[in-house]
Amino acid sequence: MASTSDGDRPWQSYHTVFTNAKAGMDGVDKEKVQKTVYEMSKGSKYFENEQRKEAFIKQKIENLRAQCAQITANDISYFQTIADKKMSELEASRDLSKIWLHSDMDAFYASVETLVDPSLNGKPLAVGSMSMICTANYMARKFGVRAAMPGFIARKLCPELIFVPPDFKKYTFYSELTRKVFPKYDPHFIATSLDEAYINVTEICNERGISGGEVAEELRNTIYEETGLTCSVGVAPNRLLAKVCSDINKPNGQFVLPNDRRAVMTFISSLPIRKIGGIGKVTESMLREVLGISTCEEMVHKSAHICALFSHSSSDFFLSVGLGLGKTDTPQFKMRKSISSERTFSATEDESLLYQKLDEIAETLSNDMHKEDLSGRTLTLKLKTASFEVRTRAVSLQKYINSKQDILSHASKLLKAELPLSLRLMGRKPCLTPRQLLNHCLYLEQMVASLVYMILIYA
DNA sequence: TACATACAC
DNA sequence: GATGGTGTATGTA
Numbered sequence: 001m002a003s004t005s006d007g008d009r010p011w012q013s014y015h016t017v018f019t020n021a022k023a024g025m026d027g028v029d030k031e032k033v034q035k036t037v038y039e040m041s042k043g044s045k046y047f048e049n050e051q052r053k054e055a056f057i058k059q060k061i062e063n064l065r066a067q068c069a070q071i072t073a074n075d076i077s078y079f080q081t082i083a084d085k086k087m088s089e090l091e092a093s094r095d096l097s098k099i100w101l102h103s104d105m106d107a108f109y110a111s112v113e114t115l116v117d118p119s120l121n122g123k124p125l126a127v128g129s130m131s132m133i134c135t136a137n138y139m140a141r142k143f144g145v146r147a148a149m150p151g152f153i154a155r156k157l158c159p160e161l162i163f164v165p166p167d168f169k170k171y172t173f174y175s176e177l178t179r180k181v182f183p184k185y186d187p188h189f190i191a192t193s194l195d196e197a198y199i200n201v202t203e204i205c206n207e208r209g210i211s212g213g214e215v216a217e218e219l220r221n222t223i224y225e226e227t228g229l230t231c232s233v234g235v236a237p238n239r240l241l242a243k244v245c246s247d248i249n250k251p252n253g254q255f256v257l258p259n260d261r262r263a264v265m266t267f268i269s270s271l272p273i274r275k276i277g278g279i280g281k282v283t284e285s286m287l288r289e290v291l292g293i294s295t296c297e298e299m300v301h302k303s304a305h306i307c308a309l310f311s312h313s314s315s316d317f318f319l320s321v322g323l324g325l326g327k328t329d330t331p332q333f334k335m336r337k338s339i340s341s342e343r344t345f346s347a348t349e350d351e352s353l354l355y356q357k358l359d360e361i362a363e364t365l366s367n368d369m370h371k372e373d374l375s376g377r378t379l380t381l382k383l384k385t386a387s388f389e390v391r392t393r394a395v396s397l398q399k400y401i402n403s404k405q406d407i408l409s410h411a412s413k414l415l416k417a418e419l420p421l422s423l424r425l426m427g428r429k430p431c432l433t434p435r436q437l438l439n440h441c442l443y444l445e446q447m448v449a450s451l452v453y454m455i456l457i458y459a
Numbered sequence: 460t461a462c463a464t465a466c467a468c
Numbered sequence: 469g470a471t472g473g474t475g476t477a478t479g480t481a
Contacts, residue, residue, distance in 0.1 A: 041471080044470085044471080045471095046470090046471050047471095050471095053464095056464095128472085129470090129472090130469080130470060131469095131470055131471060131472070132470095132471060132472045132473095134468090134472085135468095147468080148468090148471085148472085149471085150470065150471045150472095151470080151471090152469080152470055152471090153470095153471085192467090192468080193467085193468050194468085195468080196468075277466085277467075278465090278466065278467085278477090279466090280465060280466050280467080281465085281466090282464080282465060282466090283465075283466085311478080311479075313477090313478070313479095314478085314479095334476095336475085337475080337476070337477095338474090338475065338476080339474085339475085340473085340474060340475075341473085341474090342472090342473060342474080343472095343473085344471095344472065344473085346469095346470095378460080378461090380461090380462090388471085390463085391462090391463095392461085392462060392463075393461085393462085394460080394461055394462075395461095396460065396461085425472090427473085427474095429474090429475090
């Protein structure tokens with residue numbers, strides 16, 4: 001009986017986000033990557049904090065399991081009725097009349113850097129620093145290097161790795177070039193980040209009598225002509241599925257899921273839940289370890305249990321995923337709800353230094369708010385201690401504020417109440433309220449001025 | 460309303 | 469030596 005306990009291979013129990021399969025990661029020696037990440041992290045403050053978080057999640061899963069064990073046959077038949085009703089309502093809302101594209105630029109920041117400096121071509125490249133990598137090109141991904149990985153670990157995995165510091169001006173410029181292409185296909189396209197967008201091509205397809213796949217081909221060609229960059233595109237009847245599809249034939253590829261219920265259900269039946277946007281590391285573990293769910297289809301098989309264990313909004317989401325449903329409309333406009341500024345610095349217990357950092361953050365935040373003519377009335381101070389513990393402290397004010405002095409004075413009070421401690425990161429963030437236009441000023445419910453320092457706490 | 464978590468890029 | 473910054477949503481008290 002071979003034992004595979006943590007004692008034999010301790011790295012197996014260190015669950016990072018890097019264990020998730022990502023485009024360009026096929027053929028990577030995952031065991032080796034996992035082991036390297038573990039070895040490089042082990043013993044650090046960061047690692048210890050991750051372990052605390054893991055233990056907390058484990059406990060949460062245990063609690064859910066216990067709850068699950070209490071469910072009686074009677075309960076199940078009751079919740080099955082609830083689930084069936086929910087699912088038939090969801091099914092009734094199914095709309096197969098729309099064709100959505102999700103466009104996702106390939107290794108965007110890294111590709112832009114290579115375009116600007118062709119000498120980088122053919123070399124493993126990371127955009128970021130020794131602390132954090134924003135994007136890795138496909139050559140680097142072969143070594144297990146990827147976004148959100150600290151650079152010093154990436155260098156261990158790939159000693160030849162070239163680092164380029166991020167330059168958001170460049171990425172914004174190229175992003176804008178792509179955003180000049182999308183309106184030709186959908187004037188109301190939805191940009192979700194610099195490198196991703198949803199495009200409703202239903203009308204274009206009807207007008208020109210062509211398929212979604214044909215539009216996707218044309219769009220990719222046009223983007224390449226206009227920018228010199230490649231993207232991958234997913235085509236599907238709703239946005240959730242289109243997003244999944246854009247990842248399938250990355251890079252420089254596309255995947256079409258036809259507007260047909262059977263095709264959607266077949267697609268969903270074997271799809272791992274982790275591929276769905278909104279289902280991350282924790283949710284995946286909860287569903288797998290408590291209910292044995294790994295594929296989207298199993299959400300439907302376990303629908304009664306889902307309704308018994310989770311909130312309305314969670315169970316609605318899980319069941320709609322199981323049915324392959326997603327948003328098909330274009331929201332009118334979405335309003336910003338908060339604004340924030342945060343900065344990480346090396347741990348300090350020097351209070352005057354902390355107030356100085358707070359001053360800088362208040363200034364940045366105030367400037368950012370003025371640019372958009374925003375004010376807020378809830379101010380949150382965010383602190384990160386040297387042990388990576390995050391704390392937030394908030395105040396809601398009588399008046400809406402956006403000046404540096406107002407932000408600073410309220411944030412200082414919040415900080416004062418927390419001292420003494422040693423911080424790494426401070427941030428303040430004003431949260432915004434539903435938009436009220438007053439004197440041409442947008443009033444936000446909340447403002448968060450987050451000064452992110454690491455705070456060292458001395459017992 | 461305050462705070463913490465989870466998630467995405 | 470070293471693990472980010474910005475924003476959204478949700479659960480709980």
